[in-house]
Amino acid sequence: MATAAIETHGLVKRYGEVTAVAGVDLTIAPHNIYALLGPNGAGKTTTISMLTTLVPPTAGSAQVAGYDITSQARQVRRRIGVTFQDIVLDPDLTGRQVLDIHGKLYRMNRQERKTRITRLVELVQLEEAIDRRVKTYSGGMKRRLELARGLLTDPQILFLDEPTQGLDPQNRIGIWNYIRELNRERGMTLLLTTHYMEEAEVLAHAVGIIDHGKMVAEGKPASLVSALGADVIRVHGHGDQQHFLHTLGTLPFVEQVQIDEHDNLVQVFVDNGNRRLVEVVQAASGNGFRVEDIAVAQPSLGDVFLRHTGRTFRD
Numbered sequence: 001m002a003t004a005a006i007e008t009h010g011l012v013k014r015y016g017e018v019t020a021v022a023g024v025d026l027t028i029a030p031h032n033i034y035a036l037l038g039p040n041g042a043g044k045t046t047t048i049s050m051l052t053t054l055v056p057p058t059a060g061s062a063q064v065a066g067y068d069i070t071s072q073a074r075q076v077r078r079r080i081g082v083t084f085q086d087i088v089l090d091p092d093l094t095g096r097q098v099l100d101i102h103g104k105l106y107r108m109n110r111q112e113r114k115t116r117i118t119r120l121v122e123l124v125q126l127e128e129a130i131d132r133r134v135k136t137y138s139g140g141m142k143r144r145l146e147l148a149r150g151l152l153t154d155p156q157i158l159f160l161d162e163p164t165q166g167l168d169p170q171n172r173i174g175i176w177n178y179i180r181e182l183n184r185e186r187g188m189t190l191l192l193t194t195h196y197m198e199e200a201e202v203l204a205h206a207v208g209i210i211d212h213g214k215m216v217a218e219g220k221p222a223s224l225v226s227a228l229g230a231d232v233i234r235v236h237g238h239g240d241q242q243h244f245l246h247t248l249g250t251l252p253f254v255e256q257v258q259i260d261e262h263d264n265l266v267q268v269f270v271d272n273g274n275r276r277l278v279e280v281v282q283a284a285s286g287n288g289f290r291v292e293d294i295a296v297a298q299p300s301l302g303d304v305f306l307r308h309t310g311r312t313f314r315d
């Protein structure tokens, strides 16, 4: 048995001319929560589809729970659960029917299904709604039902594709709590995808940032941020941006400058934000750039993305 829960080597998926996943290498330790973070179209769903054996890779290989996704797909399937981004639930079935059919599909006997469904419905707090038709459910309730379905077969590894997409903050935090509980209390390994930076930051032990089908950075969220070795001074304003930027470029403590035209925002990565604030303001005002707002911020995973891709990460 391999030591990693999930390991991929040069995983590639091409659809005709489109390369959805362009050679991804990742290793996920057992009992970890791993977030694959990236903008829309980055290749997250395609990666999960390959790892859950639903889509065959064009090239490369991967082991899940120690089994090869291509030659040992059945063994892989037996050990995983998966919930997808686009939830397909029959609106005319009740929540309980959805779970029961899923259990039958996996050849669980009646008693087993009954016991597990009762427990899971409790876990995701759907006791009151479980015998109602799915079409009466809110978005958050559908997600929770989908989560219960993914857990029905008691998987070692759970894949969650955008588990909180479209949910309001309260429901999002609810799902985060279930995810943490599954990880902490059962030692479950979780691979989730998200385009919400905050979700990766607060939830994951390790993050892989993916863009255009390629892994651009990987590690603990805090390590990725501290590896930037910098604070960010965010400057909003108008005026002669060119001169301002030029002057910034000559200052020895400035490590990188990023411009977001869209928001009239200049981000200055410096060794020490509080200490350099005044000098940055001077560089602006001395060069015809009017500062409307300026703040020192701790870099985020968004800044890690920026550093590696040169583009801003938009949720």
Ligand SMILES: Nc1ncnc2c1ncn2[C@@H]1O[C@H](COP(=O)(O)OP(=O)(O)O)[C@@H](O)[C@H]1O
Binding pocket: 015, 018, 019, 020, 021, 038, 039, 040, 041, 042, 043, 044, 045, 046, 047
């Ligand atoms: N079945 C498919 N046929 C053709 N192109 C696809 C297919 N699935 C995904 N793609 C393309 O692959 C890229 C990655 O898609 P996807 O994995 O869904 O990204 P994400 O989940 O990160 O938003 C996108 O450009 C998408 O249009």
Ligand SMILES: [Mg+2]
Binding pocket: 044, 045, 046, 085, 162
């Ligand atoms: Mg997706």
